[in-house]
Amino acid sequence: MADQDSENYDYDLFTIGAGSGGVRASRVAAAHGAKVAVAEEHRVGGTCVIRGCVPKKMLVYGAHFAEDLKDARNFGWSTDDIEFDWITLRDNVLNDVDRLNGLYEETLENHNVEIFHERAELVGPHEIRLASGKTVTARYILIATGARPHVPEFEGSEHAITSNEAFHLDEIPKKIIIAGGGYIANEFAGIFNEFGSKVCLVNRGDQLLRSYDEALRDRLLQISIIKGIEFKFNTVFKYIKPCDDGGFHVKLSDNDEEIVDLVMFATGRVPNVEGLGLGNAGVELGEKGEIKVDEFSKTNVDHIYAVGDVTDRVQLTPVAIREGQAFADSVFGDVEPYAVDHSCIPSAVFSHPPIAAVGLTEGQARNSLGNIKVYQSDFRPMKNVLAGRNERSLFKMVCDAANDRIVGIHMIAPEAAEMMQAAAVAVKAGLTKADFDATTAIHPTMAEELVLLR
Template sequence: MSEFDFDLFVIGAGSGGVRASRVAASHGAKVAVAEEHRIGGTCVIRGCVPKKLLVYGSHFAEELQDAERYGWSLGTPKFDWPTLRDTVLRDVERIEAAYTATLDTNKVEHFHERATIAGPNTVRLASGREITARYILVAVGAWPVVPDFEGSEHCITSNEVFHLPELPRRVVIQGAGYIALEFAGIFNALGCQVTVVNRSDAILRSYDEALRDRLLQITMTRGIEYKFNCPITKVDKQADGTLLVTAGKHDPIPADIVLLATGRRPKTDGLGLENAGIAPGDKGEIPVDEFSKTSCDSIYAVGDVTDRVQLTPIAIREGHAVADSLFGGNPRTIAYDCIPSAVFSQPPLAAVGLTEREARNAYGNNIRIYSSDFRPMKNVFAGRNERGLYKLVVDAGTDRVLGVHMIGPDSPEILQAAAIAVRAGLTKADFDATVALHPSMAEELVLMR
């Protein structure tokens, strides 16, 4: 008989935790997972999946406007928020059921309650039961940060936005990262008056400056209002239930909802890390080595809780690598360079590799920049003036493509293939030698001279 109840106990059934559980079980390990909310975690339940579905739903506003130019007579379009909201939530339930079925199929026992660390090899369930495990994997993710100001209790975060009873007329969003700008695009497309307020003077700081400037220009033209260098200091709830938002020195902004999108913090409060001698970092993150092992040899951590890269595909790879390392006889790490990313703003942008600024810092002036500033064919026919922008950052010494940056329709779909090229170390000459796929926007990637 084993001296432990389980070979692996996973705290958190998000993308990283579920992958680690499934793979470890496939290697023959006896596995259990505990989830205090819903199986699927942030991405499936209250993050990228339902948010992308809202993006799809909001796109129809533009498509219906353009339809007449393409010969369609549709009458007066009418939008119903509860229909979209409820359809999205039903799909979330479908995916949650699929994740649960994956655990069941692989004979992973799951506990629908909170679990904390009681010792190097012990977890304590909310019910009081203690369970032992040879290894413990922490995959509890992160949680939205709520700034401290008067009236913050009247605001919502990305956790609650999917459950709004009705579509608000006026939306104030604090933050200028990907969550803020994606929801700004959704609400703007659905006809809401959107104001984005930010404590700094820039949006999407990690992206190439040319893309950020283009997105700002287009979204302002679409009607989104920005107020920079003015974080919210107060939110007053009025007698009729509406809100009055004080931000910087501007006049108070009337709103129906205030969405706080000011970052996410590793969800380690009360997790019991001290019971295993693990000291969290300054942001609450769990420090780990390249194999995702903490300072306690029997405890590992993956995903957003480590604050390495807060992306679902990274959590999945980290979880898979831990399972292979511990139970598959294949100790391995994952690479964190050349990670593609996208913002599903309207229009969307996507990138992989070095920005121009990062390349100049690393290579000095020994880089070449190629760009294509064009008006997508669909926009031309629809009478829209919005322009796409593609950009290649190239090492002048080796001709290797260091980065690809794109803004325009379908940029994330196109970027995925381009990311393979950057990861493989292909050169600008390789791009030039590739025949263009015409007519398409993607062909601009191989036509820059």
């Protein structure tokens, strides 16, 4: 084991993984004066930027034009000669991913962070071996390798794609089965449906989006069915077999074999810990393979930390960024060490229409607080009225009856995530229903329903 004095190490910090958390931690640590290196075997930017939330949101934007162009007719626009070209959208999205990848690398380089474009593994408590064979030492080590899509093993499961491959398809499938019930499954179900695919969402459980409020889940299911998405619950795959002339024979537990163009799995994510040599440094893992850390992102080894999805705390990009920032400030900054507050984290599902939420669901609030008050607004947005679209939005506010404090806000509506970001500040700050009531509405908007709830 190397000496604890920092001058005897090649680096003050060596980060393995250059996703959102690893990049933020490396950049901030370097800004604090640390000598930093980061190893990334794929592309700088991680899941979110390269094959996750950023390109996914771009596809969501592209998909929504299908509805917007139909609705535009009732607003006086002629849209008869409109065509959609998937390759144009795909390539434009991938080009923007390239741009972002370059910006992330530039950010690290501007902060004098050395980048190794290769795999790295621990060979000792302070030693890291790169794929090239080079061995370096670091006073502190940060693991920020993220997670990857999980595909269950069954006959032919290797023929299914995941969200990783969805951004690179050569054509939109005419018929696709998507496995899963979480946000990724529902988002891609909406995307492919808007692009004209016949979509069947298969879930081994009996409900969608388990962490979200029941009323929102039910509303999304109703709207999705009306849009033409088929749902199969309590259903598992028996096999996937390639057809001789393309496509796949798929057998599910509840029906006869059918032929589809594509099968996609969105059934959770597993931490990327294999081949990192964590055992060589004595780092402990949890039951699901996640790296176990304390509130300061420190593992059981004093100088080894981990942030982001590899820890399996909250798998959201902004959370990984906050964890990376807190780690860098606490270890290398001239501040009192601080931990990230993982409570009251807002989130969104970019389905069609999107869902957004912060705080406790109605069920959670009843279980933890007992006496609560619930306020709702179930309305048809003005744009939908003129467009002739019968889609209704739902806002729900959950309050602690003892003190009127808002403990949860939930909504399914166009641009729900944009509205929720501001509302989440109020919930995090502990504001009350009376504070919302005392705020003048902006009319006419959907957001005004938040201050008019009864």
